[in-house]
Amino acid sequence: MTQEQTSPGGPDLTRGVSPAELIEDKLLGHVGDQEILLVRAGAEIFAVDAHCTHYHGPLADGLVVDGSIRCPWHHACFDLRTGEATRAPAFSPLSCWRVEQRDGKIFVQVKLEPKTQSKPSAKPPADTPKRIVIVGSGAAGFAAAEMLRRQDFGGQIVMFGEEADGPVDRPNLSKDYLAGSAPEDWIPLKPENFYAEADIDLRVNTGIAKIDPQAHHVVTATGETVSYDRLLLATGAEPVRLPIPGAGLPHVHTLRSLADSRAIINAAQGARRALVIGASFIGLETAAALRARDIEVHVVAPEKRPMERVLGPQMGDFVRALHEEHGVIFHLEDTVVSIDGRNATLKSGGVMEADVVVVGVGVRPRLALAEGAGLALDRGVVVDTHLETSVSGIYAAGDIARWPDPYSGESIRVEHWVVAERQGQAAARNMLGQREVFDAVPFFWSQHYDVPINYVGHAEQWDEIVVDGDINARDCLLRYKHKGRTLAVASIYRDVASLQAELAMEQGAAV
Incomplete structure (x- = not known):
């Protein structure tokens, strides 16, 4: 995701707006150059910064839940009253603005001082750690x-x-x-x-x-x-390391740390061809990143379809086609058995020359x-x-x-x-003694070129995948069901539906 700054949109909130302009309880406006989001939650109206502090996601496209707003991109959550980032992946709070209502209009003009953020509701126990x-x-x-x-x-x-x-x-x-x-x-x-x-x-x-x-x-x-x-x-x-000859050569990398990423970037300088071993999320995101550097990329993996185990065959076929559209060459149902210098030998008998090798076969x-x-x-x-x-x-x-x-x-x-x-x-x-039950619904995202895939829930197995929309048109929501019950939902550009599915799972409702 890029963090681009654009001209502020919507009406000038210092001049006032009608409550009727809050469509679906939200209105994007601005105070000077600062984009502000007006949000109606119950009987109250709040004004907060319009963009998530994580990756600058547009909160105007988010979901309002119980006095909070959730980011459509990566599901961070903010308290509308205090601006606090109550749920990762955001950590920095939103700024809050004073809302005034007079003469039938809503005015926003003054940024509030940061409010005290969440504290333990109960007195700390006597054995509070030192x-x-x-x-x-x-x-x-x-x-x-x-x-x-x-x-x-x-x-x-x-x-x-x-x-x-x-x-x-x-x-x-x-x-x-x-x-x-x-x-x-x-x-x-x-x-x-x-x-x-x-x-x-x-x-x-x-x-x-x-x-x-x-x-x-x-x-x-x-x-x-x-x-x-x-x-x-x-x-x-x-990272799992391959137990094959040549796996420890200097041009063979895994990707976990900042040092690993720097090393791959350095190896990519002047490289003509890269070999990615494994069609995992890390492997294919790496393939996309190296294609952005105009390097020829080959992916070798044992499965029939990339990501089929997690996302199913339809999404697996789409992911493969998306990468092929960007020039990635797949060698599926195959593995690398040895690396000798710049040459990687495949189980099928082929030999592939590569300047840089990245192993992404899981952790x-x-x-x-x-x-x-x-x-x-x-x-x-x-x-x-x-x-x-x-x-x-x-x-x-x-x-x-x-x-x-x-x-x-x-x-x-x-x-x-x-x-x-x-x-x-x-x-x-x-x-600190608060005895909070951890019941958050699992969420992750994966980015492939300009296509984000969001996933909520957890389905280790399923007997049915229900597709709403068109995967190839990059407008879809997939429900992974087992015995009639939805265990997980994957989506492309269905951000609000993804948030709604997460909320339904939290509440124990049918998705």
């Missing part, structure tokens, strides 16, 4: 640290990350940043000075070797012992620390409805967590950015 340690500086770890400070936690926060960079916008690493259309200063989730100002002790390039639940401390890779009162385990996942959760600490595991770290593990005082969030999903009725583990961030936020509140 130090919280977060292992992992990805989506879940960052969201937890940020939320702890937003909740007025006054104790110490120590966050360990193995990567050299602080928390970054990981989804962008395979999208606009890799394509060269997003500058690097968009990539950090917060500026470097945020951590010092928020008194978050962020320790990059620092791995954890051991967790001792009995002693309530962690041991770093260099032998330092750091105690904790509460611990959040957010170690994330690591695996990083469970070694959890296993060493004796936490209950089941294809992930088992957590309860509050994201607490089998060991009291230790919580888990993000790619490693397997939690009881109230909508599907099953325990699930999901490797999605927004899920990780929302779990980090919930874990933060629960480490």
Whole structure:
């Protein structure tokens, strides 16, 4: 997504507008050069910034729910009264503006001072922690640290990350940043000075070797012992590496970190042909980004259709055709068995020369620390409805967590950015004693050239896919059903319908 600034639209709100102009309870207007959104919620009318603080999504196209507004692009949620970003992927609040009604008109002229954001509703318990340690500086770890400070936690926060960079916008690493259309200063989730100002002790390039639940401390890779009162385990996942000859050659890359993305960008300089192994979301987003750099791209993958396991055959065929339309060459139902210099040998017997190779064959959760600490595991770290593990005082969030999903009725583990961030936020509140049930509906998005695919819910299997609209016309909503019940919804340019499906799942209603 690009963050383009355009001339403000709609009426000048300083001159007043009629309440009748609020179509479907919203009206886009402006105060000077600032676009403002008027929103009617119940008997009240609010005025807030018109664009999401995440990727500048148009909130005028969003959904108003119980005194909040949800972004149509990536489902961030904002409190209309305070402007607070109550749900990831947005973290920065919207500005709020004073609304005045007189002479039958609505006027907006003055920006309000930021209001106090959400605080615990109950008095903190006597055992409020003095130090919280977060292992992992990805989506879940960052969201937890940020939320702890937003909740007025006054104790110490120590966050360990193995990567050299602080928390970054990981989804962008395979999208606009890799394509060269997003500058690097968009990539950090917060500026470097945020951590010092928020008194978050962020320790990059620092791995954890051991967790001792009995002693309530962690041991770093260099032998330092750091105690904790509460611990959040957010170690994330690591790319699966191919067990084939040549997989460790310098021009063979995986994509997970900012360093990985930089390395691929450097390798792409002057490259003529790229080989992407795997037709996963990461693999195909990488293919699209490299095509934007005018590199010939070949994709080798064992499946018959890309993304069929998650999105089904119809959407899989569309995704393949979309990439072929942009010049990607597929070699499906095939695999790479060895890489020798610039030559990759396929199982089918062919040999392909490539200047750069990117392996995108999935990730695996990083469970070694959890296993060493004796936490209950089941294809992930088992957590309860509050994201607490089998060991009291230790919580888990993000790619490693397997939690009881109230909508599907099953325990699930999901490797999605927004899920990780929302779990980090919930874990933060629960480490402060709030006992919040994590029941957010999983959501992710994937971007292929100019086509976004949004997905809400979680369907590991289905017996029916109901298509509303036309997939090839890029105007569709697909319902993934099992025994008559919709478990997930994928959509292209049906943003409000996607938000409505998410809300219906939250409320336990039929989609």
